[in-house]
Amino acid sequence: MDACGERFVIVSGDARAEVDEIGGGLAGFVQGGRVRVEPHPPTARPPKGSGAVLAPWPNRVRDGRWSHRGTGYRLALTEPDAGNAIHGLLRHVPWTLTGRGGDHVSLSAVAPAQPGWPQPVRVRVTYTVGAGGLTVETTVENLGSAPVPFGLGFHPYLRVGDVPTDELDLTLAARTSLPLHDGLPAGPAVALERSFSSTPLAGLDLDDTFGGCRPGDGDEFVRHRVAAPDDGGTELWADPAFGWVQVFTPPDFPRQVPDGAVVASRAVAVEPMTCPPDALNSGTGLMELVPGEVHVLRWGVCATD
Template sequence: MRTPAALSAGPWQAGLLPELGGTIAYLTRDGRDVLRRAPDGVDDPLETGCFPLVPYANRIAHGRFFFAGETFRLPLNFGDHPHSLHGIGWQSRWTLRMEGSADAVMDLRHAGGGGWPWPFRAEQRLALDDDGLTISLALANEGDRAMPAGLGLHPYFPRDASTRLTMAAERMWEGDETMIPTRTVAAGTFGDWRAGAGFPDRLIDNSFDGWTGQAVIDGAGGVTRIGAIGARAVHLYAPPGEPFLCVEPVSHLPDALNQGFAIDTLEPGETLTLTMRITD
């Protein structure tokens, strides 16, 4: 059974599972679950509290894209899903490079191939304080040629029938049956998020751009505030009937490499960063 590396500061506690995709097993404040708690003995990153999206976020359609004059093919890494999803960091073993009482650093080094042709180094710095958790995610190009680069975080927040979300964005992207973006619609299509809204009895699996980088979740368990730096968009994932909500800060929209959406390019030695702050 995996035992999470434990961090603590004031009323906050967190548990980390670096070998299971660099995931967070739990985050609590005064014993209340702020992130979904992973079950004992968890062996699937999709059952944890949060995992990193690196070196790209969300979907790449059919695992194919064109970059710098070449066509690249990636393995389809999500069961029978037709696209490559979430990068490779969540399916890799990270190393716990530094662990203090309230902070830690998890590293991942990728030599190239095996899901992503460019070598890179990824780092997660996690720090608890009396007010919450800060996660700083970095991606560095360790190769000798430019590479496309994306980052994101995939936190699962507890949700019940009373939960409401408040955030501001300019537009929402509708997707096809496999959730590849097809067109923009009003950001409030599923609810007036600016004023705070609950969740309809239908799947929400959509990206919003023009996001301010701030969101508030208000439910029976209390209020959770989310702030992000380096996120061009936010992806909401709220399946009907499930006791969780994902508010995912991401540096690019789904399938950006095929659709011409903004995405970063890292020259050799360059680094991309994204930070998420969770407070109450």
Template sequence: MQDLSSLRAFAIPGQLSFRAGPGGLVFADIDNPDGSASIALQGAHLTSFRPKAQREPVVWLSEKARFAAGKSIRGGVPVCWPWFGPHASEPTFPAHGFARTVPWEVVDSGSADGATTITLRLVFSDATHAQWPHDTPVELRISVADALDLELTTLNAGEAPVPLGEALHSYFHVGDIAEVELRGLDGCAYLDKTEAFARKQQSGPLRFAAETDRVYVDTRSTCMIDDARLRRRIHIAKQGSASTVVWTPWGQKAAAMGDYTAEGWRSMLCVESANAADNALTLQPGEAHVLAVRYSAEAL
């Protein structure tokens, strides 16, 4: 893992710095005139983002999030890779893959047109190769301004086709989950995990009154979170993603997880840009795939 002294080469005075954070994790902090963000190098896990024009953050992080080597962080934008959900054949392998709990290294940084960028590359090891024997370099490029841009690029550098499932498991900050509407999925088919993956069809905007865990398939649409309490709309635009996952645990499930405050679940909604279920990918030798998202917010 990179130490702070080696990371100085990537620092940008007044915009990008590095620090030792809770649990011994190393963080990159971005702060420019238009936006701010923090990224844990473990997992390339973005833990915060706020445009300077917004009083409230766009990305949600649990007040009880745990920071420890090899452990996932509740909130932010976990990188689910190279599979989504449980592994297809090995139930002992971690759900959503290993990328969110292993070291990544900084390989580039820069500043242009008002945005500050940082690029991280996953560090493979004997432990990861035991779960994923394929030659697939993967990088995440993060760009911070008044909007947040994320680009997850996977290359199949091997000589055989490789299956791939992935998601940017983004937690968005809302005023009250019971007062938001999610638009952009009207008419889409979805798999309902709360009902044994029954296939259903969305009608109108989503409203939330109970645990929701759905994989919307064959959709490349932009989604919008309309937030009556915070009087704003969050735009979730994507490219290279054919699935959208929507999740809120609601009170009983959140209480059982241990890394939520008693009412913390009320202030978050996960809208994940993914390639999962029906839309899992196969990368041919030499093929690269880019999953890209842009998150922005405006007043209602």
């Protein structure tokens, strides 16, 4: 197997997505002739978490230490400079192909019991494209002998074709903000002073956690979106279980331009999460997986042009 693993391509009509074998993550999505999710070249370590599956927890665990039912654990410090464990256990491992068709691909991986993690958890992700855009369905199961906490997140960077990030407006379904210090909670979530509703991204430097995400009246899904001046837009929708979202605006995402060159560009990650940073310690938003119990969670991306 190549060190970067296989790249799976799925297509239906004007919708096309790419998925990585290593990490099982989304490597780009196009709909209606416009890029909707930032692509990245084949690599075992996508830049800035691009497209990653974040399981069995998203975001950070302070000092890699946490406890469950009276037992303490110490995870490997995968963010060593800050001394934290970050984004779960499955980002850089090979995933197993479990199903494939022209418009869909399913991959599976197991986070095994190991120092710092007490029970094996299977995560299966199915990516499907169609007229409605991209749908991502995740099935999680505790393969062990005792309950284990679980959180899930994803790390897509949203685009509206070639429109620069600074020309986009951001709308979030969030109602609260979680104060952070060095990426970790610095207090309880507080009500947003102002909502993100068609808020210009120009001048906003974000690596922030927002909560209270829930569907609007009469809706089934949580919805976040970016919109361009030409009325084009890209929406990320998610099950209500994704009550949190991390928004990250790095100035130096490596974007490939039409002539094939790679340039450092401003980008915007809109990361749906079932729980906030350090949830293994706070318990906020955590699921508890009972042995043999299966949970299914869905999210997706679609054009709103």
